[in-house]
Amino acid sequence: MKLRITKYSLISLLLMVSFSLSAQKEVRQNIRKGNKAYNEQKYSEAVRFYQQAIKENSQSKEANFNLGIAFYKQKEWDKSIEQMNRYLMIEREDPVGMSAAWHNIGNAFLQKKEVEKAIEAYKNALRLNPDDEETRYNLAVAQKMLNDQQDKSDNQDQENQDDQKQQQQQQENQNEQQQPEDKREKRPEKQDAPEQMSRDNARQLLQAIEEDEKETQEKVQQIKAQQREQKAQEKRRQNKDW
Numbered sequence: 001m002k003l004r005i006t007k008y009s010l011i012s013l014l015l016m017v018s019f020s021l022s023a024q025k026e027v028r029q030n031i032r033k034g035n036k037a038y039n040e041q042k043y044s045e046a047v048r049f050y051q052q053a054i055k056e057n058s059q060s061k062e063a064n065f066n067l068g069i070a071f072y073k074q075k076e077w078d079k080s081i082e083q084m085n086r087y088l089m090i091e092r093e094d095p096v097g098m099s100a101a102w103h104n105i106g107n108a109f110l111q112k113k114e115v116e117k118a119i120e121a122y123k124n125a126l127r128l129n130p131d132d133e134e135t136r137y138n139l140a141v142a143q144k145m146l147n148d149q150q151d152k153s154d155n156q157d158q159e160n161q162d163d164q165k166q167q168q169q170q171q172e173n174q175n176e177q178q179q180p181e182d183k184r185e186k187r188p189e190k191q192d193a194p195e196q197m198s199r200d201n202a203r204q205l206l207q208a209i210e211e212d213e214k215e216t217q218e219k220v221q222q223i224k225a226q227q228r229e230q231k232a233q234e235k236r237r238q239n240k241d242w
Contacts, residue, residue: 027057031066038070046070061090065097068104077108084108099129106138115146 034049050067053060068083084101091097106121122139126132 023056027053027060027063030056031060031063034063034066034070038066038073041073043070043073047074059090061087061097064090065101068101072104072108075111077112080108081105095128099125099132099135102128103132103135103138106135106142110138110142110145115142115149118142119146 030049030053034046034053037043037045037049047067047070050063050070053063054067057063064083064087068080068087071080071083084105087101088098091101102121102125106118106125109115109118109121119139119142122135122142125135126139129135
């Protein structure tokens with residue numbers, strides 16, 4: 001977005017001062033000469049005429065305001081801000097003129113890359129003149145610039161952290177390589193997995209178990225048969241005795 005710089009390039013204000021008619025005439029002449037030089041883009045001449053008018057009447061609102069504008073055109077941002085603040089010390093009745101001064105202070109701060117101060121100046125202007133669309137536009141531009149700066153700063157901080165971590169890891173790896181072999185951290189060797197049992201071995205083992213079980217059953221049957229035979233013999237012996 002393009003910043004809208006121009007704001008009340010020149011203003012005409014009623015002079016509320018009490019001094020001689022001759023002095024008033026000199027002030028008005030110098031202001032008119034300053035305005036003429038300003039319109040011809042001869043800003044250094046305009047500055048000289050406005051300063052002469054202020055010398056004759058330091059309370060001239062028009063001369064003070066227009067001098068701040070002329071300084072701005074010469075890219076003398078600090079002088080422009082200072083002069084607009086002097087105008088604000090004089091002007092206490094016209095909210096539109098005061099809003100215009102704050103607008104121009106915001107523009108000067110923005111030129112100096114002091115975005116936060118520019119934002120505050122634009123807010124002051126809008127408090128005095130809420131319907132000023134030019135100031136509202138410049139405030140939006142300044143807020144976007146501030147957000148972009150903050151995002152850029154956050155990204156830079158993250159990149160710096162990543163670089164530090166990478167450098168730290170590289171340094172640790174380098175230190176490990178420089179250590180003697182016996183002092184390096186040794187990682188446990190990978191244990192071989194137990195050898196899996198083949199199908200033949202499993203079959204043989206199963207057969208052996210079955211044979212053992214069969215032999216056991218046969219022995220049990222033999223013992224039971226012997227016990228039955230003994231019982232039968234005892235029974236026959238008893239019958240014989242009768």
